[in-house]
Amino acid sequence: xxxxxxxxxxxxxxxxxxxxxxxxxxxxxxxxxxxxxxxxxxxxxxxxxxxxxxxxxxxxxxxxxxxxxxxxxxxxxxxxxxxxxxxxxxxxxxxxxxxxxxxxxxxxxxxxxxxxxxxxxxxxxxxxxxxxxxxxxxxxxxxxxxxxxxxxxxxxxxxxxxxxxxxxxxxxxxxxxxxxxxxxxxxxxxxxxxxxxxxxxxxxxxxxxxxxxxxxxxxxxxxxxxxxxxxxxxxxxxxxxxxxxxxxxxxxxxxxxxxxxxxxxxxxxxxxxxxxxxxxxxxxxxxxx
Amino acid sequence: xxxxxxxxxxxxxxxxxxxxxxxxxxxxxxxxxxxxxxxxxxxxxxxxxxxxxxxxxxxxxxxxxxxxxxxxxxxxxxxxxxxxxxxxxxxxxxxxxxxxxxxxxxxxxxxxxxxxxxxxxxxxxxxxxxxxxxxxxxxxxxxxxxxxxxxxxxxxxxxxxxxxxxxxxxxxxxxxxxxxxxxxxxxxxxxxxxxxxxxxxxxxxxxxxxxxxxxxxxxxxxxxxxxxxxxxxxxxxxxxxxxxxxxxxxxxxxxxxxxxxxxxxxxxxxxxxxxxxxxxxxxxxxx
Numbered sequence: 001x002x003x004x005x006x007x008x009x010x011x012x013x014x015x016x017x018x019x020x021x022x023x024x025x026x027x028x029x030x031x032x033x034x035x036x037x038x039x040x041x042x043x044x045x046x047x048x049x050x051x052x053x054x055x056x057x058x059x060x061x062x063x064x065x066x067x068x069x070x071x072x073x074x075x076x077x078x079x080x081x082x083x084x085x086x087x088x089x090x091x092x093x094x095x096x097x098x099x100x101x102x103x104x105x106x107x108x109x110x111x112x113x114x115x116x117x118x119x120x121x122x123x124x125x126x127x128x129x130x131x132x133x134x135x136x137x138x139x140x141x142x143x144x145x146x147x148x149x150x151x152x153x154x155x156x157x158x159x160x161x162x163x164x165x166x167x168x169x170x171x172x173x174x175x176x177x178x179x180x181x182x183x184x185x186x187x188x189x190x191x192x193x194x195x196x197x198x199x200x201x202x203x204x205x206x207x208x209x210x211x212x213x214x215x216x217x218x219x220x221x222x223x224x225x226x227x228x229x230x231x232x233x234x235x236x237x238x239x240x241x242x243x244x245x246x247x248x249x250x251x252x253x254x255x256x257x258x259x260x261x262x263x264x265x266x267x268x269x270x271x272x273x274x275x276x277x278x279x280x281x282x283x284x285x286x287x288x289x
Numbered sequence: 290x291x292x293x294x295x296x297x298x299x300x301x302x303x304x305x306x307x308x309x310x311x312x313x314x315x316x317x318x319x320x321x322x323x324x325x326x327x328x329x330x331x332x333x334x335x336x337x338x339x340x341x342x343x344x345x346x347x348x349x350x351x352x353x354x355x356x357x358x359x360x361x362x363x364x365x366x367x368x369x370x371x372x373x374x375x376x377x378x379x380x381x382x383x384x385x386x387x388x389x390x391x392x393x394x395x396x397x398x399x400x401x402x403x404x405x406x407x408x409x410x411x412x413x414x415x416x417x418x419x420x421x422x423x424x425x426x427x428x429x430x431x432x433x434x435x436x437x438x439x440x441x442x443x444x445x446x447x448x449x450x451x452x453x454x455x456x457x458x459x460x461x462x463x464x465x466x467x468x469x470x471x472x473x474x475x476x477x478x479x480x481x482x483x484x485x486x487x488x489x490x491x492x493x494x495x496x497x498x499x500x501x502x503x504x505x506x507x508x509x510x511x512x513x514x515x516x517x518x519x520x521x522x523x524x525x526x527x528x529x530x531x532x533x534x535x536x537x538x539x540x541x542x543x544x545x546x547x548x549x550x551x552x553x554x555x556x557x558x559x560x561x562x563x564x565x566x567x568x569x570x571x572x573x574x575x576x
Contacts, residue, residue, distance in 0.1 A: 012487045016389035019382050024404045027455035028411075031419035038422050086311070093308050096291040097301075106308075108566050113315050115562040117516035119532050120551040123539050124318025127325060127333055127548075134321050137335040164314070186291055196290060217410070225412025227519050232539060242414045242519075249418055249523060259422060262415045273410065 032266070039260035055260035065244065065261075072241040073268060075155075076223040079162045080216050086163070087170035087215065092204070095178045096186075107175070114168040122232050125161055126152060158234040165229055166222045170215035177211030178204070213280055217273055224269055241265060319555055326548030333545040344549040355549045364534035365550075368515050371446065371530055375453045375514040380507045382454075383461025384499070388491070390462070391469045408456035413519030420452050421523045445526030452520045457513050461506035468502035469495075501568070508565055512558060 042052030059065045094106050113121070128134050129151040136148040151157060181204065189199045205212070230240035245265070248258035290296065325333050329341035331352075341347075347354035355361060390402055408416065421444070428442035441447045472495065480490045496503075518532040525533055531550075538547055 012491075013389075013393050013395070016385045016393060017395070020386045020389050020405070021401075023382055023386075023455070023458060024401065027420065027451060028404060028407060031416075031423040032411075034423040034426055035415070035419040038426075089304070089307065090311055093304055097304055098308075099292070108563060109312065110315070111566065112559045112562050113319055115512060115558040116319065116555050117532060117558075119516075119518060119535050119539065120322065120554055121318060123535075123547065123551060124322040126539065128318055128321055130334075132332070132334045134325075134335050164318075167315075183291055183293055187294060190290055190294055199290065221410050221412060225414050225519065227414060227522075228536065232536075242412070245414055245418065246522070249421075255418075255422060255425075258418055262418050265412060266415050269410065269412065 035259050035266075036263055038256055039263050041256050055257045056264075058257065059260060059264060068239050068241050068244055069264065069268070071238070072224065073272070075159065075162075076220050079159055079166065079223045080220045082159065082163050083167055083170045083219050084212065084216060087167065087174055088205075088208075091171055091174040091178050095175055095181075096183070110171060111168065118165050118226075118228055121165060122161060122229055125157075125164070126232065129157060152233060153235045155234065155238055158230055158238065161229045161233040162223050162226065165226070166219045169218040169222060173211040173215040173218075174208055175211075177208045181207050209280060213276070217276065220272070220276075221269055224265070322548055323552045323555060326545055326552040328545060328548075331544055333543075333548050344545045352544070353546065355546055355553070358546055361531075361534065361546065361550060364529050364531045367446070367528045368531040371449055371453070371521075372511045372514040374450045375457055376507050376510040378450070378454050379458040379461045379510045380503060383458045383506060383510075384465050384496075384503060386458070386462040387465035387469050387499075388495075391466055405459060405462060408459045411456070413456070413517070414523075416456055417452055417520040417523035420448070420455065420520075424448055424451075443526070444524055446528065448524040448526075449521045449530065452524045453514045453517050456520070457510045460513065461510050464506040464509065465499060465502045468499055472498055505565060505568075508561060512561070 039055055040051055040053070041049055042054050043049045059069075090110075094103055094110070098106060126133070130136075131148045131150045131152075133151070135151065136145065139145040140148060185203050185207075186199055189203055194202075225242060227240065227242045227246065230238070231243055234240065241261070242265075245258050245261045248254045248261060290300075322333075325335075326344050327340050327342070328335075328337055329339040329343065330336075341352075343352040343354055345354045346356055348357050386405060390398070390405070424442040428439055431437045431439055431442075441451075476494055476498075477490050480494050485493070516532060517530075518536065521530055522533055522536075529537075535547060535550065
């Protein structure tokens with residue numbers, strides 16, 4: 001290429017680079033730095049602001065805060081595990097068992113509900129499960145229940161709701177890996193007398209590991225950061241950590257404390273993802289694809 | 290075990306029952322919500338008191354349908370404008386980003402790519418509060434040092450747009466990159482040989498090829514913005530978007546007008562989703 005066209009290409013590089021850089025620098029990097037900075041700013045008795053570790057100290061000394069944190073992380077792990085347990089057979093059915101004519105249709109059926117807003121889906125569960133809800137009316141009419149029971153506002157329902165809202169993000173990556181699994185591996189194992197469980201353990205799961213990992217990470221992050229489902233379906237004494245952040249920011253207007261909580265949540269999620277990748281020996285470069 | 294192997298009848302039947310149950314689980318809440326929007330009752334619950342369209346067209350005073358419900362209509366229009374702005378901006382910047390990561394080479398490209406992916410793993414709540422804090426600090430700084438009061442930086446329409454844009458652009462970028470990877474670059478070289486410059490090549494060749502991905506990315510961005518709650522809730526001013534307005538009504542209890550809104554949302558989004566999926570499939574077949 002001539003020198004002139006080479007210079008033109010540099011110019012086009014800046015057309016691409018500048019907006020992208022501004023987006024990532026101003027809307028992602030700087031706000032996170034500001035979040036970290038604000039979490040260390042405190043106002044003293046005389047109204048002077050300065051450096052403090054008080055917001056982090058409050059987190060560790062007040063059991064209500066760190067217990068919420070531990071609870072949230074624990075439930076996020078549980079939900080991820082349950083989602084995985086359901087997603088594996090569903091994906092397997094769609095890619096390997098179902099008639100080839102219906103696989104496309106089944107996939108569309110699975111995708112469609114997840115385009116609907118999370119709020120609408122949670123609302124649907126509320127109508128179904130609450131004391132005056134549809135399920136209670138049905139069970140009483142059928143004589144299975146003597147009187148309506150409140151099925152909403154407890155941890156089991158909340159976990160079910162979270163499983164429901166995040167399911168798709170596990171199924172899609174697993175389906176896309178499982179599709180490329182050669183049937184002849186399974187056929188060979190079967191001919192050599194392997195049991196179903198052995199085939200799952202030694203062929204299917206190891207092969208699908210990249211899909212399982214990226215699905216798990218997305219589901220875990222979504223559950224950790226979700227607000228609507230735990231808020232609307234969980235009980236009054238089962239607060240989610242995002243609700244603590246919301247309370248600090250919006251109700252108590254304590255932005256510095258909220259920033260400290262936000263940063264802790266960010267730290268927790270990054271560490272857990274890093275550990276998960278290390279344990280399973282996956283390369284993050286492969287997983288983010 | 291799989292379709293090419295002989296399977297016992299119990300295995301296949303058991304598996305089918307499991308899948309049917311899964312689909313019941315998937316659709317039950319949506320169908321119940323939709324059906325109850327036609328119930329002639331003041332509460333979104335059974336018993337069934339007869340069919341009515343009042344929750345869509347009712348003019349009050351007892352039953353106010355969605356098409357006469359000013360507060361909800363206003364929030365729908367706010368969400369619509371927000372989604373339009375976010376989708377447009379995200380599509381433009383996302384397409385630029387796709388070109389940057391696929392067709393350019395520069396120092397720290399991996400680092401920048403990592404940053405571009407980051408919004409996917411940062412919880413939406415944190416994106417919301419960090420942008421709120423940063424906008425507030427910048428706004429205060431501008432006001433104290435040069436006396437500018439920048440409306441853009443206080444909670445309101447544009448801050449919501451910025452907040453949603455910050456992570457939706459990543460999605461659009463990934464959608465466009467996926468298609469750009471399959472692009473045959475010899476087509477570009479042919480155009481260069483015929484005397485086209487870089488921008489003519491992009492405009493007449495590459496963008497034409499990318500159009501399905503760009504349209505798809507725009508649709509996804511629009512839907513994600515329209516439904517976003519977690520990030521927006523920290524950035525809204527006095528004009529609430531639809532999800533925030535709906536949240537307050539769902540939490541505090543309301544008439545079946547929410548079911549009517551849900552009905553419209555479910556029907557519209559599923560239609561769009563199905564069109565999008567089938568359009569994608571017929572394109573894939575052509576190639």
